[in-house]
Amino acid sequence: xxxxxxxxxxxxxxxxxxxxxxxxxxxxxxxxxxxxxxxxxxxxxxxxxxxxxxxxxxxxxxxxxxxxxxxxxxxxxxxxxxxxxxxxxxxxxxxxxxxxxxxxxxxxxxxxxxxxxxxxxxxxxxxxxxxxxxxxxxxxxxxxxxxxxxxxxxxxxxxxxxxxxxxxxxxxxxxxxxxxxxxxxxxxxxxxxxxxxxxxxxxxxxxxxxxxxxxxxxxxxxxxxxxxxxxxxxxxxxxxxxxxxxxxxxxxxx
Amino acid sequence: xxxxxxxxxxxxxxxxxxxxxxxxxxxxxxxxxxxxxxxxxxxxxxxxxxxxxxxxxxxxxxxxxxxxxxxxxxxxxxxxxxxxxxxxxxxxxxxxxxxxxxxxxxxxxxxxxxxxxxxxxxxxxxxxxxxxxxxxxxxxxxxxxxxxxxxxxxxxxxxxxxxxxxxxxxxxxxxxxxxxxxxxxxxxxxxxxxxxxxxxxxxxxxxxxxxxxxxxxxxxxxxxxxxxxxxxxxxxxxxxxxxxxxxxxxxxxxxxxxxxxxxxxxxxxxxxxxxxxxxxxxxxxxxxxxxxxxxxxxx
Numbered sequence: 001x002x003x004x005x006x007x008x009x010x011x012x013x014x015x016x017x018x019x020x021x022x023x024x025x026x027x028x029x030x031x032x033x034x035x036x037x038x039x040x041x042x043x044x045x046x047x048x049x050x051x052x053x054x055x056x057x058x059x060x061x062x063x064x065x066x067x068x069x070x071x072x073x074x075x076x077x078x079x080x081x082x083x084x085x086x087x088x089x090x091x092x093x094x095x096x097x098x099x100x101x102x103x104x105x106x107x108x109x110x111x112x113x114x115x116x117x118x119x120x121x122x123x124x125x126x127x128x129x130x131x132x133x134x135x136x137x138x139x140x141x142x143x144x145x146x147x148x149x150x151x152x153x154x155x156x157x158x159x160x161x162x163x164x165x166x167x168x169x170x171x172x173x174x175x176x177x178x179x180x181x182x183x184x185x186x187x188x189x190x191x192x193x194x195x196x197x198x199x200x201x202x203x204x205x206x207x208x209x210x211x212x213x214x215x216x217x218x219x220x221x222x223x224x225x226x227x228x229x230x231x232x233x234x235x236x237x238x239x240x241x242x243x244x245x246x247x248x249x250x251x252x253x254x
Numbered sequence: 255x256x257x258x259x260x261x262x263x264x265x266x267x268x269x270x271x272x273x274x275x276x277x278x279x280x281x282x283x284x285x286x287x288x289x290x291x292x293x294x295x296x297x298x299x300x301x302x303x304x305x306x307x308x309x310x311x312x313x314x315x316x317x318x319x320x321x322x323x324x325x326x327x328x329x330x331x332x333x334x335x336x337x338x339x340x341x342x343x344x345x346x347x348x349x350x351x352x353x354x355x356x357x358x359x360x361x362x363x364x365x366x367x368x369x370x371x372x373x374x375x376x377x378x379x380x381x382x383x384x385x386x387x388x389x390x391x392x393x394x395x396x397x398x399x400x401x402x403x404x405x406x407x408x409x410x411x412x413x414x415x416x417x418x419x420x421x422x423x424x425x426x427x428x429x430x431x432x433x434x435x436x437x438x439x440x441x442x443x444x445x446x447x448x449x450x451x452x453x454x455x456x457x458x459x460x461x462x463x464x465x466x467x468x469x470x471x472x473x474x475x476x477x478x479x480x481x482x483x484x485x486x487x488x489x490x491x492x493x494x495x496x497x498x499x500x501x502x503x504x505x506x507x508x509x510x511x512x513x514x515x516x517x518x519x520x521x522x523x524x525x526x527x528x529x530x531x532x533x534x535x536x537x538x539x540x541x542x543x544x545x546x547x548x549x550x551x552x553x
Contacts, residue, residue, distance in 0.1 A: 007345035011331060011338065018333045081328030085390075088294050089346045090318040096346060247296045249289075 004091045008099030009106075012073065016107065029064060030114040033057035038123045050125045052208050058115045059204040060180050062108030062142065064171055066150035069104040071167030074157040087158070087245070093238045094231070097154050098147070105147035109139060130213035134220065138210040141223030142203030148230035149199040155237035159245045174198055199226055262453040263300075268398075268431055268446075273424040275444035275461075276433045279550055283453040284433040285324075288400045291431070292322045305397060318348065321396035323387045325406035332376040336367055336386050339375060340393065347394040361389035365419060381412030388419055398429045405439060417443060437543035447542075451550045464545040471496060472516045472537050473544050474523060476509045479531040485509075488526035494519055499547045506533065512544055 037053035077083040086096045119125035129135045153170055157163035175181045177191050178200040195201040202222040209216035268274040276284050289295040291304055293313040307315040331339050340358045349357055362368045365385035405413040420443055424430055434440055440447050441461045448458040457464055489498050494515035501508045513519045517537050
């Protein structure tokens with residue numbers, strides 16, 4: 001199963017990097033998100049705040065690529081007929097779908113680097129990382145947590161033929177619920193507990209706290225803990241939705 | 255919502271090492287049958303066994319023992335090379351790591367893609383893609399192979415090469431279920447066939463036994479231009495006409511009439527084609543295709 005997972009990760013990353021158009025398109029998001037954050041905050045807010053905004057933008061990119069990219073990837077698999085072959089394989093579906101999510105989240109690192117580079121070159125924002133080991137651990141935790149949260153959504157993508165559009169509907173609500181677009185001070189109080197259930201909240205906190213060396217390990221631990229919980233939820237969800245897809249004949253585009 | 259019964263009371267069995275053909279027109283239920291057998295669809299009722307396992311309750315037991323190959327352009331990662339596709343599916347279908355490279359090399363040789371394995375699939379011709387499909391379906395050395403219209407859309411040379419590959423698989427002892435609507439293909443390859451129409455099996459037996467059902471008949475083929483819309487009905491109304499199939503070929507229409515009357519039917523038949531320009535009339539022995547046309551034409 002580890003071999004199937006690693007092979008899936010390799011295949012998905014190979015497909016991504018072999019599409020220059022997609023790669024160029026992916027350049028746009030980080031730059032737009034980061035620029036909006038810098039312009040909203042302005043230089044008066046200080047370098048640390050601007051750098052933190054870069055991290056928030058990077059987490060938004062990571063979630064966006066997971067939820068939209070994975071939906072698009074599964075739609076593509078359905079169209080090209082490989083989804084049926086993957087579902088019809090003797091390897092558990094969770095092992096075969098999770099590489100799609102994780103590879104998109106790994107691409108978030110590319111988004112993070114682009115964001116930091118853009119901030120440095122265009123807005124003069126320095127890279128302020130005080131605890132590199134913790135920052136790297138936070139990055140890995142963030143990728144895992146966001147990728148595995150996407151895995152729960154992916155279970156519905158297996159069933160429904162409009163996975164990409166489902167992905168769109170899940171993109172901004174999560175940004176808002178996790179306080180990535182607007183601060184929690186302007187959001188209704190009931191959103192706060194919801195944010196605690198969502199990986200981007202903890203991923204962003206882990207990166208922020210690691211960058212400023214402010215006791216990041218509890219947040220990093222939450223990322224890894226949530227990943228385990230998400231996987232535990234995704235496995236039965238995928239089994240149920242796979243069963244429904246076989247029942248309703250939605251694995252293939254008619 | 256309209257509910258359609260894709261299959262109704264379909265029943266057949268395939269012996270170990272047999273190449274069994276499932277024949278039928280588009281929408282007859284061939285692919286639905288294969289998808290149920292390969293665990294990709296759940297039947298609403300009835301029971302199915304593949305190598306003694308239930309595809310509904312024991313999907314993984316079935317999946318590790320069967321290979322599924324379908325025709326057409328789909329089912330491969332176009333941006334990857336053939337080698338990358340095979341490596342991935344080998345891992346997904348649990349080919350042991352130590353056997354993987356050897357198995358892939360053997361299969362590339364079998365399907366004639368050695369030397370092109372590092373090219374991206376998007377650069378492949380349809381025939382090459384179809385042969386790669388076969389290699390993919392055989393990676394885990396399945397006991398049973400399901401081939402769903404594997405020659406569809408191939409040029410005659412590509413189709414013949416693929417039939418040779420299927421024949422080699424049959425000769426190596428694999429159990430194969432082949433769906434096709436090319437009757438000569440079924441006649442050439444299959445030891446037994448079943449004809450499915452509108453979700454039901456309408457005939458089952460050897461190609462020879464199916465042909466025997468129309469042995470007493472003659473097939474009269476008329477090639478003509480400008481056949482009127484009313485002509486087919488008029489032909490069907492002639493005494494002795496058992497069945498009629500009309501096919502458009504380029505600018506002409508080909509009318510295939512089955513009858514026990516033999517050449518005696520030719521004159522009355524031509525009499526119904528008033529206004530049409532007849533270019534040829536031939537009478538011949540019936541083939542499996544004629545038996546098939548008879549079966550799927552019956553109300």
